[in-house]
Amino acid sequence: MTATTSERATAAAELRILAICGWCGPATVAVAFAGWLVAGVLPFPLRASSTTAEVVRFYAGGVHVPLGIALASVGVSLVIPLVAAMSHLVRRVDDRPLLAQVQLVAGATTAALLVVPMLVMATAGFRPDRPADLTVLLNDLAWLLFLTPVAPFVIQNLVLATAVLTHPSSVFPRWVGYLNLWVGFTFTFDVLAYAFHTGPFAWHGLLIFWLALTSYAVWLVVMGWHVRRAAVTLLHESEEDR
Amino acid sequence: MTTLLPPGRPTAREPRRTADSVEGGMWAFLLLDMTVFALFFGAYAWDLRSHRPAFTAEAASLSSVVGGVNTLVLLGSSYLVVRAVHAHRSGDVAGTRRALTGVLACAAVFVGLKCVEYVHAIESGHGLTSSPFFSYYFVLTGLHLFHVGIGSVLLLTWRRSLAHGRRPASERWAESAGAYWHMVDLLWLVIFTLLYVGSHR
């Protein structure tokens, strides 16, 4: 089979897009963290036990709060190209189309559930002069929406692990499959944030916010790196075929 | 690569252990999983320092006999998993199934006793957020119970693969499921000590 020059050019362009999708993984971390730092969500987020006055003061803190949250909402959206690229790479070698499809749907849902809480936070900061209780309500809503709807992401992890560990010629190394199982596990108990206002199981706690933040960042960097690497490898292969 | 012999065939092969039967990725997964649990243990020990009298008073309401029996049940199940892996490696399908049935029975006893304990604790007015000690009690044992569930599904899948006309699970798969079950066991050893022994007055 010989490919025409234009077909080869199209394939190479597609692989360059794939590499960019890979870069979106670490970019998600960088841009979202930058946004949260600007807004003051990081290094120390509002607590589930924060007083009404503290919550109101945070959102009335100045224009850097909505700006930082806007930047973070762009950051968390950068996961979308990565999710699409992972489905593409799974589908490339795997003749089980459902795995790639479930990954895509679960990943898209996760992305939506990360963007929405940013919008709710922005809404909370939109009218600092509204009754304080409403700001507290919006803040609770934003944080619980942000951390507790973990099931779509856990499904995504399980599907990726299945695709990697049960296919002999998966693009991703096998340890990435095990990594997905572990990252999924670190998210399972985030639902505890519904029940606790203080301690390590509250939304701002070590085992909820900080553990999930760490494992999600590791996941984004590792998956992004391997998507990019797969793109580079495929590009080299297509050049050698010439 | 070693594979399980077809069922029914008498085997002359000695069971053997291959250095790469469980992959590095699986070991790393187990270690990281245990590390997450270690963070829970650390949080517990940290709060034990600041609420020692309350913790010891409430720990006394747990039955260390039930906890101790559950420990013995899990230790027995772990031993049976060793038997199952050994039988699987030597191609002894009937022996593997028997041992796995035993493990699953132990898991059922463990879950049953845990439920009895939960009912007792809840009837005595304790709950997930009733006090720091019982928060840890329900979270630690609940998360562990979740692992017992996952482990049971893995063992059940392994056992089903040995049914007539199915492709038996690979040796690596069987050993990985076994290693997962041992982790469930050893995590309980620490949880049992922290909640039932170490906090005792």
Added chain:
Amino acid sequence: MSTVVAPRTDEPRRALRALGALVALTVAGLALTTDAAVAAASARGVAVVGIGLALVKVRIVLTEFVGLRDLPRVRRWFDAWLVVVGVALVVMVVA
């Protein structure tokens, strides 16, 4: 490629001995919860001895049941986990 280590037929018997040791250590651990033990040591002493016993049991499970005695490279990682977790727990309980 798989490296085949010497065949093992004594495995179930070794595991049974390990089970015996684990049961004995568990009973010893339960004895710690009696009033006599707490009177002899202190609540903290009991906690430290209990943690020590638990970690010994964990190591037996790892070497004998999981089979890490044949895999020294993997065992080192788990041993490191045991040391870090053990020291951290004991320090927090005693301090």
